[in-house]
Amino acid sequence: MGVVSAAGVGAANLWAAAKSGGSCIRELKLARPYTGRIKIAAQVPEFDPARYIEAALLPYCDPFTQFSIVAADEAVAQAGFAGKDIGGPRTAVVIGTGIGGATTIDETSYGEYAEGKRPDTLSVPRLIPSAAPTTLGMRYGAKGPTFALASACSSATQAIGEAFEMLRAGRADRAIAGGAEACVTNGGMRAWEALRVLTPDLCRPFSAKRNGMTLGEGAAVFVLETLESAQARGATPLCELAGYGTTSDAFDPLRADVDGPARCMRLALESAGLEPSAVDYLNAHGTATYANDITESEAMRVVFGDRPPPVSSTKPIHGHALGASGGLELSVTINALREQLAPPTINFLEPDPKCPVDAIPNAARKMRIRVALSNSFAFGGINATLAVRAL
CATH class of the missing domain: 3.40.47.10 (Thiolase/Chalcone synthase)
Known part of the structure; x- marks a missing residue:
């Protein structure tokens, strides 16, 4: 990469x-x-x-x-x-x-x-x-x-x-x-x-x-x-790109929906042959806009139940680079997998009851990461999720 x-x-x-x-x-x-x-x-x-x-x-x-x-x-x-x-x-x-x-x-x-x-x-x-x-x-x-x-x-x-x-x-x-x-x-x-x-x-x-x-x-x-x-050719891969899901909300030009992102994550897991319980870490789309974070949190709970895996958004680090963001975040996710270290969601003040996820606030967390997801959700309701797995 x-x-x-x-x-x-x-x-x-x-x-x-x-x-x-x-x-x-x-x-x-x-x-x-x-x-x-x-x-x-x-x-x-x-x-x-x-x-x-x-x-x-x-x-x-x-x-x-x-x-x-x-x-x-x-x-x-x-x-x-x-x-x-x-x-x-x-x-x-x-x-x-x-x-x-x-x-x-x-x-x-x-x-x-x-x-x-x-x-x-x-x-x-x-x-x-x-x-x-x-x-x-x-x-x-x-x-x-x-x-x-x-x-x-x-x-x-x-x-x-x-x-x-x-x-x-x-x-x-x-x-x-x-x-x-x-x-x-x-x-x-x-x-x-x-x-x-x-x-x-x-x-x-x-x-x-x-x-x-x-x-x-x-x-x-x-x-x-x-x-x-x-x-x-005797190459040593960084990791396995295990699965991919993509969906459309068909809902609104700007507002996100819960169903589309939830189906997207499920499709990525199905593509990889994985159960939701196999996911150890999730790099969220996490824009820090009021409504989108709530919607993504709800979608995660639809897929993973009451205890989604630890999540972080790295957009406070590298900004929201629009069409490049998913690539930047996949790079971070792969390194998290390789170092068994989940990056933090910085600038976190206190939990929002409407976003009931473990956002890895402010400090990186050493943890076991065998499987990770990376989410990208776009205007127009276009969703995409990648699943990576340690070798």
């Missing part, structure tokens, strides 16, 4: 922040003056794409594609591949994104309407959501199924899940899959402010007195491989 996040470049940096409870949410920094109310975000710090990406490729890359490349390069190297060794007709690429080239869209629109500038020739190749997967496909010579998947905040989780299903169905032997987002722009911040879901201070999932989320950005990319393919 590879990660670019508000903790910096590298999956290890994100895990270090998550397990220590170190928030990476900082003062908002934008290229143009911003007069909005919310002054914080979880932005990638001091990111210089020229350090990681060749000069000839950079003009084609919006920041969301840049993040994808850096994360994928880390994942491919960790998996033991050099360059295009990972590619070929049996390698798929699936990258989820909520928006795609948000920075290019924002800058092009500002240039047109405020400054009368003609758009850059490469604006369209940069802004299309498929820019990330096709760029990765060319980078690694991957000629199997290649596409972008856009399902708002479930994008990365669905992308990984759909890649998993392709391998399970025999359509590919390996896949490069994950999510990327670079949505912290002037227009993006204004739009999310208008929804009234952003906190001006601290993100507090499942806690009393929670008042919203913090916008984030980044990418997380994984190399998925069939066991047979990994064994044939």
Whole structure:
């Protein structure tokens, strides 16, 4: 796996922040003056794409594609591949994104309407959501199924899940899959402010007195491989991706429902051949908005009964990176599995009776984790859950 996040470049940096409870949410920094109310975000710090990406490729890359490349390069190297060794007709690429080239869209629109500038020739190749997967496909010579998947905040989780299903169905032997987002722009911040879901201070999932989320950005990319393919080349997997579930609420554009997320978790468990009692830890969607945390808590109790497994939301660490969030959270979940350490839900004040879950408040917890779930639930009622199992 590879990660670019508000903790910096590298999956290890994100895990270090998550397990220590170190928030990476900082003062908002934008290229143009911003007069909005919310002054914080979880932005990638001091990111210089020229350090990681060749000069000839950079003009084609919006920041969301840049993040994808850096994360994928880390994942491919960790998996033991050099360059295009990972590619070929049996390698798929699936990258989820909520928006795609948000920075290019924002800058092009500002240039047109405020400054009368003609758009850059490469604006369209940069802004299309498929820019990330096709760029990765060319980078690694991957000629199997290649596409972008856009399902708002479930994008990365669905992308990984759909890649998993392709391998399970025999359509590919390996896949490069994950999510990327670079949505912290002037227009993006204004739009999310208008929804009234952003906190001006601290993100507090499942806690009393929670008042919203913090916008984030980044990418997380994984190399998925069939066991047979990994064994044939002597690779050592991080864990087993055991199951995947996805559902639609078909209920409301913004409000979540209990049934859809509950069915989603159950489908992931069925896909993995697991009973609910087998789950030791759950990385929640946990946005820290008032209604969503209540709904997710209720869905967990539908699936697990009166005692759901311990849960944490790591969004106060890395922000809500929309289409990348599920990938960032899967990375954290895998490291929790490998270190037998559940990360905390930081900024927790006191339990909310309407969220009767063990939210692992404020401090990491050493515990046995053999099976873990990672949830992503999106606007429009698109739900996705992944199940991972220790080897």
